Amino acid sequence: MSAATVYRATILNPQGPERMAVYADGALRVREGRIEAVGAFDALSPPRAGDTLVELDGVLVPGFYDVHIHWVQHRVRGRFAAELMPWLREYIWPEEARYGDAGFAAAAARTFFADTVRAGTVAGLCYSSPHPEAVRVAVAAAQGDWLIGDAVMPEYAPAELRAASIHTVDELDPLARELGPARYAITPRFALNCPAPLLAALGAYAQAHGHFVQTHLSESPQEIREVAAAFPEAEDYTDVYDRAGLLGPRSVLGHCIHLAPREWRVLAARGCRVAHCPSSNEALDSGRMPLERVREHGVHWALASDVGAGPSHAMLHVMQRFLAQHRAAGVPVTGVEALYRATLAGAECMGRAAQGGNFEPDKRADFVLLPRPGGTPDAEGWLADWTRGTQLELESRPLGTCLAGQWRAVG
Ligand SMILES: [Zn+2]
Structure with missing residues (x-):
């Protein structure tokens, strides 16, 4: 069996419009382009010989x-x-x-x-x-x-x-x-x-x-x-x-x-x-x-x-406009829902929820690395931070993207 790559970072994993798992010190084990395991770094079984550990400074969200x-x-x-x-x-x-x-x-x-x-x-x-x-x-x-x-x-x-x-x-x-x-x-x-x-x-x-x-x-x-x-x-x-x-x-x-x-x-x-x-x-x-x-x-x-x-x-820009537009109309919306609607909900619309949209074993290893905002881990506050800024700032906010296990930092 080929070696795995373990990505260590903070991880946000959307589960639904009101649910999201957060791993402050998280890990994603990827083998042959697919997710093998996701969870807290300490809880994941220890890296095996030949596995590569990639420490990423930031927060992983699904692509x-x-x-x-x-x-x-x-x-x-x-x-x-x-x-x-x-x-x-x-x-x-x-x-x-x-x-x-x-x-x-x-x-x-x-x-x-x-x-x-x-x-x-x-x-x-x-x-x-x-x-x-x-x-x-x-x-x-x-x-x-x-x-x-x-x-x-x-x-x-x-x-x-x-x-x-x-x-x-x-x-x-x-x-x-x-x-x-x-x-x-x-x-x-x-x-x-x-x-x-x-x-x-x-x-x-x-x-x-x-x-x-x-x-x-x-x-x-x-x-x-x-x-x-x-x-x-x-x-x-x-x-x-x-x-x-x-x-x-x-x-x-x-x-x-x-x-x-x-x-x-x-x-x-x-x-x-x-x-x-x-x-x-x-x-x-x-x-x-x-x-x-x-x-x-x-x-x-x-x-x-x-x-x-x-x-x-940039879907971060779309998320920003989604939050602003409905809040201005007095309709309650959250950053947690915005992230779900820009990831897993899209995979569900496309009939691809078994293949992507969030971090679950056997799904494609697609993710985005976003900068870690300051302060204590707080998913809602981080989402507010990531969706703030001009269009150009939102387009260039991701620090890198992983497509089917192929990680590319923005150079
Ligand atoms: Zn159109």
Whole structure:
């Protein structure tokens, strides 16, 4: 059996929205990229001959999951000047059109994954441009555990992007088969981009082959009015997707800000997951996702950056905006919950909780080293400290990231 590496540091291990294990002097034993044991350093069985002890000065938390990010918008993130629709037309569509060039896409993918790993993100659910080839490029360049899909958008976009999109499920099938349901997510961009028959075909395909589905739901009032006009047969926006068979436990819906009570009940009944994107919602002035409704209906959710509407890919920045936004509305939230929603809850949304999201034996050894704040060990106080600061400070706060046992300090 190969030798193990024992990482000694303070360890925070999220267990749920209100539970987190803390080991002031903790250890993580890693063998062949997987966690073998976690706990207090003294309680772990003594290192065996040949094992390597790595003493890290800082605090280990699980690697971050970002369950809604547009990798093809990374270069233009944070350029918001208006609300959803004008922003798409002015900044996003022209940028995404460039990803038809595979060389351009490959260089952009290298930058994207280097930046996300640097900020501590080890996995995610990701939108690509409509070009199927850009998905292959991203999957080939990916660092960490990513599910990626080409934005299906044969309607309601500039001609160049509509032409690049798949128009039928037959066109999607080769890429979906090549990458499989562990890498490829069915990605109707949002309701207005697809006619009802295509949405239904995508829903049937996802169900038949076990693919995850990602799409946007109820982000802006103007979008909701346009969806109502385009789909007069549907009861509401959620019903557009429900009729198409796109809602289930493998469906991750971005935003969900302006839903009616009936829609929340449907999402709960279908077991859907919500990607909550507070920094994006602030940037586009889309409103606050009603966290109190989500809790009331017991809908599972995780945090996400929604880059490029979200100005930063750093999940510490997303956690900061999550805490600030709901506290300003008088809704109780804690740092412990923020960390859980940026790690294990994301793995649960992606069906990966058996493989990652926190520190448990047999899970992948993915972690982030954060600086140790002063004072006595206090998880809530530390989380407040780590989520304080400017966007740039938050992006560069991690001291290193470990991906499947490969530890990389920031040099
Ligand atoms: Zn989005």
